[in-house]
Amino acid sequence: MKYQFINPQKISDLLFNDEEYVAEFCEAGVSSFEEFMDDFQTHLLNRNMEDLQRAGHKIKPGAQMMGADDVIDEYEHAKTLLEQEVEKDELIKSADKMKNMCSTIKKELSELAQNPN
Numbered sequence: 001m002k003y004q005f006i007n008p009q010k011i012s013d014l015l016f017n018d019e020e021y022v023a024e025f026c027e028a029g030v031s032s033f034e035e036f037m038d039d040f041q042t043h044l045l046n047r048n049m050e051d052l053q054r055a056g057h058k059i060k061p062g063a064q065m066m067g068a069d070d071v072i073d074e075y076e077h078a079k080t081l082l083e084q085e086v087e088k089d090e091l092i093k094s095a096d097k098m099k100n101m102c103s104t105i106k107k108e109l110s111e112l113a114q115n116p117n
Contacts, residue, residue: 004108005101005104006067006112007066008116010066011025011065011067019116022112023113026109026110027109029066029105029106029109030106030113032058032059033059033105034102034106036058036059037099037102039052040052040075040095043055044078044082044094044098045091045092047091052082053079066105066109068101068105071101071105074101077094078091078094078095
């Protein structure tokens with residue numbers, strides 16, 4: 001499988017190439033990204049900066065550890081959109097982009113959990 005957002009080698013190296021740890025990390029990541037995806041959309045569309053930041057701070061360390069920098073970039077972009085008080089359609093675009101990224105990351109993590117080599 002070709003990975004679009006996560007870096008499997010970075011994850012393996014971080015977890016000492018231990019297949020069991022990699023699988024556990026990936027399974028936890030799937031749950032984290034599921035929660036983040038929902039929270040991001042809700043808080044962004046409600047223009048709730050405080051809760052959006054709370055959600056972002058929870059996902060950033062895991063995203064960084066797996067090389068999913070695009071998630072962090074879109075999160076930072078979304079905060080800028082709120083600060084600029086853009087129209088709702090711009091917020092929806094950002095929420096949709098994040099949802100697509102998170103869905104792909106969840107698939108990638110599930111694949112890596114099943115095939116850590």
